[in-house]
Amino acid sequence: MPVEHSFPDSASRDPKGEFETEKMSISMGPSHPSTHGVLRLQLELDGEIVTKADPVVGYLHRGDEKIAENMTYNQFVPYTDRLDYLAPLANNMAYAIAVEKLAKLEVPPRCQAIRVITAEMARISAHMMGLGAFGIDVGAWTVFLYSFTEREKLYKLFEELTGARFTTSYARIGGVARDLPEGWAGRVDAFCDQFLPLLEEILSLLTRNKIFTDRTQGIGVISKEDAVAYGLTGPNLRASGVPLDLRKDKPYSGYEQYDFDVAVGSKGDAYDRYLVRGEEMRQSVRIIKQAIAKLPGGKWYAEDARRIFAPPKEKVLTSMEELIQNFMIVTEGPQMPAGEVYFEAENPKGALGFYIVSKGGGVPWRLKIRAPSFCNLSILPKVCVGAMVSDVVSILGSFDFVMGECDR
Amino acid sequence: MPKALDAIAALKGRWAGVSDRASLDQPAINVPAPDLLAVLGSLKADHGFDMLSDISGVDWGVGASPRFTVVYHVLSTTGHEYVRVASDCPVDASPEVPSATAIWRGADWHEREAFDMFGIRFAGHPDLRRILMWDGYPHFPLRKDFPLSGVDTDLPDLEVVAETKTNAIAAPMAGGPFVAAPGQINMTEAEPRAKDESWNERRPKPGA
Numbered sequence: 001m002p003v004e005h006s007f008p009d010s011a012s013r014d015p016k017g018e019f020e021t022e023k024m025s026i027s028m029g030p031s032h033p034s035t036h037g038v039l040r041l042q043l044e045l046d047g048e049i050v051t052k053a054d055p056v057v058g059y060l061h062r063g064d065e066k067i068a069e070n071m072t073y074n075q076f077v078p079y080t081d082r083l084d085y086l087a088p089l090a091n092n093m094a095y096a097i098a099v100e101k102l103a104k105l106e107v108p109p110r111c112q113a114i115r116v117i118t119a120e121m122a123r124i125s126a127h128m129m130g131l132g133a134f135g136i137d138v139g140a141w142t143v144f145l146y147s148f149t150e151r152e153k154l155y156k157l158f159e160e161l162t163g164a165r166f167t168t169s170y171a172r173i174g175g176v177a178r179d180l181p182e183g184w185a186g187r188v189d190a191f192c193d194q195f196l197p198l199l200e201e202i203l204s205l206l207t208r209n210k211i212f213t214d215r216t217q218g219i220g221v222i223s224k225e226d227a228v229a230y231g232l233t234g235p236n237l238r239a240s241g242v243p244l245d246l247r248k249d250k251p252y253s254g255y256e257q258y259d260f261d262v263a264v265g266s267k268g269d270a271y272d273r274y275l276v277r278g279e280e281m282r283q284s285v286r287i288i289k290q291a292i293a294k295l296p297g298g299k300w301y302a303e304d305a306r307r308i309f310a311p312p313k314e315k316v317l318t319s320m321e322e323l324i325q326n327f328m329i330v331t332e333g334p335q336m337p338a339g340e341v342y343f344e345a346e347n348p349k350g351a352l353g354f355y356i357v358s359k360g361g362g363v364p365w366r367l368k369i370r371a372p373s374f375c376n377l378s379i380l381p382k383v384c385v386g387a388m389v390s391d392v393v394s395i396l397g398s399f400d401f402v403m404g405e406c407d408r
Numbered sequence: 409m410p411k412a413l414d415a416i417a418a419l420k421g422r423w424a425g426v427s428d429r430a431s432l433d434q435p436a437i438n439v440p441a442p443d444l445l446a447v448l449g450s451l452k453a454d455h456g457f458d459m460l461s462d463i464s465g466v467d468w469g470v471g472a473s474p475r476f477t478v479v480y481h482v483l484s485t486t487g488h489e490y491v492r493v494a495s496d497c498p499v500d501a502s503p504e505v506p507s508a509t510a511i512w513r514g515a516d517w518h519e520r521e522a523f524d525m526f527g528i529r530f531a532g533h534p535d536l537r538r539i540l541m542w543d544g545y546p547h548f549p550l551r552k553d554f555p556l557s558g559v560d561t562d563l564p565d566l567e568v569v570a571e572t573k574t575n576a577i578a579a580p581m582a583g584g585p586f587v588a589a590p591g592q593i594n595m596t597e598a599e600p601r602a603k604d605e606s607w608n609e610r611r612p613k614p615g616a
C-alpha cells in the first residue's frame with residue numbers, strides 16, 4: 001500500500017521551524033508530456049507535496065459554440081469531430097441525435113445499429129489510446145505499443161467506412177453518410193474475435209504489475225459524493241462506485257436491445273479507473289458482436305430526413321426539384337422548429353451533452369456543448385492536494401481527458 | 409406520473425414564481441432569480457436531482473429584454489431523469505444570478521465559463537474569473553454583439569506584445585460565413601461581412 005501523506009505536517013516534522021522552506025509555485029504544462037495536450041496545472045508545492053493545484057484550461061479554445069451559431073446544422077457535423085478527437089464517431093452520433101430530437105426525426109433500426117457499432121468501436125479506440133498513454137505516464141512503455149497496434153486496426157476499419165481515419169464526420173442528421181461497405185461488418189466481427197485475447201494480454205501487462213499498482217492504488221481517490229457533486233461522468237464516475245451509464249439508464253439509439261454490463265469501481269482511485277476502462281472494452285466488444293449478429297436491413301437514413309439531407313449529386317445535376325432543394329439546404333440550412341432540446345450521450349470520456357436553442361430556421365440560436373472532460377477536470381484542485389508531484393502525473397493519466405473537448 | 413413532473417408540481421406549489429417553460433424534451437421550469445437558489449436546493453435535497461449536468465448562458469440578442477438567461481440541466485443519478493431550470497437575469501446591463509456553487513461544487517467551472525463567455529455574474533461564487541479566455545481579456549465572446557471574426561485585442565503577455573509588436577487580430581473572413589437568415593432579408597443584410605471582400609489574408613484590412 002502507498003504511504004499515507006498527512007498534510008499539513010510541517011509543524012510536526014519541524015517543531016522549531018529550523019528547516020522551514022518557502023512554498024514553491026511551478027507551472028506544469030501547457031506542453032508537458034503527461035498533460036495530454038495543452039492543460040496547464042499551476043501547482044504550489046511544499047517540498048514534494050502539492051498544497052494547491054489550479055488547472056488553467058482554454059489553450060485550445062476555438063470558439064466552437066460561436067462558430068455553431070453562424071453555420072447551418074449540417075455544417076457543424078465536422079466540428080464535432082474536433083471535440084473529443086479520439087472518438088469522433090461517438091461525437092458525431094451525439095450531435096446528430098440531439099438535432100434529430102429537435103427535428104422530431106426517428107431514424108430506422110439499421111441506422112441505429114450502425115451508429116452503435118461505430119460508437120462502440122470509437123470507445124475501444126479511445127480507451128486503447130487512454131490506456132497506452134496512462135501506461136507511458138507511469139513508466140510502462142510496452143502497453144502503448146500493443147494498444148496502438150489494436151487502435152491502428154480500428155482506424156483501418158474507420159478509414160474503409162468513412163474515408164478518414166480521425167475526422168470521420170460519419171453521422172448525418174437523420175442518418176449516416178453512407179451504408180456499410182461490402183463485407184465490412186464481417187471484418188469488424190473478425191477484429192473483435194482477435195481483439196479479445198489481445199485485450200487480456202494488454203491488461204495483464206498492468207493489472208498485477210507491481211510498479212503500476214504501487215503508482216495507482218490509493219492515488220487520486222474520489223469519493224462517491226464528490227464524484228456526483230462535481231458532475232463527473234463516464235468511467236471516472238463509475239470508478240467511484242456510482243453505476244450511472246446513460247446507455248443503460250437513458251437508452252438511446254437502441255442500446256436497450258443489447259445485453260451488456262456496467263463496470264463499477266469500489267474505491268475510486270486511479271487503479272479503479274483503469275479497471276473500469278478495461279472492463280468497458282470487453283463490454284463494447286459484446287455490444288458490437290450482438291449488433292452485427294442482428295444487424296437489421298433496410299434504409300440507413302430516415303425517409304423524412306429529405307428536408308435535411310442534401311439530395312444525391314446526380315439528381316441535383318439532372319432534376320430541377322432536387323437542384324432547388326440542394327440550393328436551399330446549402331444556403332439556408334435545414335429548417336428546424338423553434339424550441340430547446342438537451343441530449344447527453346455516453347461517450348468514452350463521459351456524458352457529452354448538446355443543448356440547442358432554436359428560433360426556427362437553419363442555424364441554431366445557441367448551441368452549448370457540455371464537455372465531459374471539462375467537468376471531469378474541475379475536480380483536480382481537490383484531488384491533487386496532498387499528492388506527490390509524481391502522483392499528479394498518475395492522476396492525470398487516470399482521468400483520460402481530451403483538451404479539444406475541454407476547451408472547445 | 410414520472411418523478412420529474414412530481415417535483416415540478418411540488419415546486420410550483422411552494423414558489424409562486426415558478427412556471428412551466430416550453431420544451432421539446434424534458435420537463436422545464438422558469439424560476440425568478442431571487443428564488444433560484446431555493447428551488448435548485450429543493451430539487452437536490454427533496455427530489456433527488458443530485459447531479460448538475462450543465463449550466464449554459466443564453467443571449468437573446470441586443471435589445472431583447474430580458475437579454476440573458478441562465479439554463480441549468482440537473483440529472484437524478486438514481487431516477488435517471490433530467491429537469492431544465494431557466495432563470496432570466498433581472499438587469500440586462502449587468503446580468504447577475506446567485507451562484508449554485510454551494511449546492512453543487514461542480515457549478516464552479518460552469519459558472520466561470522458563463523461569466524467568461526457572456527459576462528453573467530454569479531453572486532457568491534468563490535472565485536469568479538475567466539476560464540477559457542485569458543485573464544484580462546476585455547470582451548465576452550458569446551454575446552450576440554461580438555462579431556464572429558473577433559476583435560483586435562492585446563495578447564495576454566504585454567512583454568511579448570512589446571517585443572514582437574503583435575496582437576490578437578480579427579480573423580479575415582474571406583467572404584464568409586455563407587449562411588443567411590431564411591426567408592426574410594437578403595444575404596448582404598443578413599450577414600454584411602459576406603460581401604465585404606475589401607480585405608482578406610493577402611490584402612490588409614483598410615485602416616488597420
